[in-house]
Amino acid sequence: MWQEASHTVTGEGVPLALLLLVASLLGLAVGSFLNVVIYRVPRRMSIVRPRSHCPHCGTPLRWRDNIPLLSFLLLKGRCRACRQPISWLYPAVEAGTALMFALLAWEHGWSWAFVPDAVFVSMLLALAVIDARHRLLPDAITYPGFVLAVGLRALVPPEKILEAHHLVFRSESTRFLSDHALGVGAVLILGSSLLLFLLERMDYRLLGRRLEELEASHANGGRSSAPSPIREECPLAESGPTPEPCERIADAHAGDEGRQEPWSPEWAALLLAIGLSGVFIALGREDASLAASGARSALGALVGATIGSGVLWLSRVGYYVLRHLEGVGFGDVKMMLMVGAFLGWGGAFMTIFLASLLGSIYGVTLMLLTRERNPKLPFGSFLSLAALVILLSFR
Ligand SMILES: [Zn+2]
Incomplete structure (x- = not known):
């Protein structure tokens, strides 16, 4: 089948x-x-x-x-x-x-091939709008999105990616992969949620902690009083006729009692990974060729995710080392896990390149029009747009 x-x-x-x-x-x-x-x-x-x-x-x-x-x-x-x-x-x-x-x-x-792409497109659209409005890429979408990407790539292996993998995996490792495909595939899907845990901890240890200290020292030692930059141009505010007071949304971010997130994204991702690897084992038992191609496809997805998010993460580290700034948000890095898993490493590279190009054009135009020195751009929105273009144009 x-x-x-x-x-x-x-x-x-x-x-x-x-x-x-x-x-x-x-x-x-x-x-x-x-x-x-x-x-x-x-x-x-x-x-x-x-x-x-x-x-x-x-x-x-x-x-x-x-x-x-x-x-x-x-x-x-x-x-x-x-x-x-x-x-x-x-x-x-x-x-x-x-x-x-x-x-x-x-x-x-x-065709079943419609399903992973439709899921991917839906998540990209949601992330694009949320980042444009709030300068935010919620873990509640990127975490399950990444696990879903690896799982769906395993369950519905794309034809093109499969062909490429057949060329690459003709060695001993291929034989190992096809002999133990069922287990390898399930472990790879489960591993995607562990990769999230690892990346989160590693980034916090190396960068996140320092960026928080930096931000705190800016807020205390800076000349301007703390609340004014938020009031003036609240990135979280609704762009409607009656804008929502920023404090209210900021409260929601801090985890207000009434509005607390009903579940943690990490655990949702882990549960999803367990479920998806269970489905993979159930289907792969029936069909050995699905297990083999699915395991290869999941490996390709993880490689794409690692390379895609790795490129952004390294530029995030580089930015901090050179300029002591958060040049690339961690949300963008986590979003590229999902994009890389869906599009593969080649697609991930093209997405980053196109998004940077689009972002630069937009940023320069904005600087010329508004004379603002450093406009804060929703890079996640440009990543979404670029990923949609790559998804539809490169097959
Ligand atoms: Zn009404």
Whole structure:
């Protein structure tokens, strides 16, 4: 069964228009969920409870006001209860997800290969918007995202990556890998969550602690009083007609009692890894060729993740050593784990290159227009954009 997985499952007989329609509708539904994630995850709110409500007046949304895209058009972009404008970002995310899903379906046909790409695209879209709005890449997305990337690459090995691996692994190590594929694959998926733990601890020991001290000394010894830079230009504030007070969001970041995260991202990633390796073992037992190709694919994903995040992490270290600044955020490094796992090491390199290029162009333009010396750019948003381009253009 697994040999066919990467080919079209039921290609003939089903018109392309129907495929695109189904994919777009699925994209709208997923986009609607992403809006919930984009709003709630940076605020450390549960994504399940309470029900969706208007951010201005708090009125819970009825089902007919919660239909993706359509409700926004019918309500003419205003809340039914208080008539305050609804952000255009909501329909934009829904339409964007639908468009991306349609493009993926067009490329893959009725195939399992659609699933990992759709998951990847969804997480990239959420991260892009959250980073643009809050200068934040939540662990709650990047941690499970990375584990999911390795697991999905093992369960649905991409054809191109497989071909490349066949060329590379023709030696003794290949034979070992195919003989023990089931165990190797499961260990690799589990190992992805351990890699997260390791990276987190290592970064904190080498850099994070020092950066925190640096920040604290700036806050105490600096000429300006501490609260003013936050008030002036709060990166966390909503860009709406009635901006949310920054202190409230900052409180949520500090872990306010009522808004505490219901689960820790590390443990979620570990549980997810255990579940995914269980599925891999169950499916791989039935089909030895799936186990072999899946183990290779998972190895490729881990190599891509290590190289992709390694490049960014080294530039983060370099920045600190040379300029005593946090030039590259740790969130970007963790995001590249996920991107590298999905796109492989080549795709990870191209993503970083393209994102740096796009970020530089944007930054220089911004500096010329606003005369601001050091604009803080949402590098994660550029990484997302670049990864989407690489995903769609290099196959
Ligand atoms: Zn309202």
